[in-house]
Amino acid sequence: MNKTEFIAQIAEKSGLTKAQAQKSVAAFTEVIAEQMHAGEKVSILGFGTFSVTERKARTGINPQTKKEIKIPARKSVKFKAGSKLDLTNKK
Numbered sequence: 001m002n003k004t005e006f007i008a009q010i011a012e013k014s015g016l017t018k019a020q021a022q023k024s025v026a027a028f029t030e031v032i033a034e035q036m037h038a039g040e041k042v043s044i045l046g047f048g049t050f051s052v053t054e055r056k057a058r059t060g061i062n063p064q065t066k067k068e069i070k071i072p073a074r075k076s077v078k079f080k081a082g083s084k085l086d087l088t089n090k091k
Helices: 003-014 018-037
Strands: 042-044 048-055 058-061 068-071 074-081
Touching: 003 018, 018 042, 018 048
Parallel strands: none
Antiparallel strands: 042 048, 048 074, 058 068
């Protein structure tokens, strides 16, 4: 499913127009992104939790040259699925 198909499904299930659904999806992603940049956690009960994690600096190997490279520390987004995304108990 791509973004256009996702927006169409949201519009269909919510009774919104596609334009309204597109604005809702855009607002949702914007809020999540803003909170991640601020280092905050976003929990949506039943759906899941978005959080920021710190990845430590490490040494890796360049697959083309086989030389060691230093990979710097960085922040990344982590998503932990909630109970409604548990595929073993799909309803």
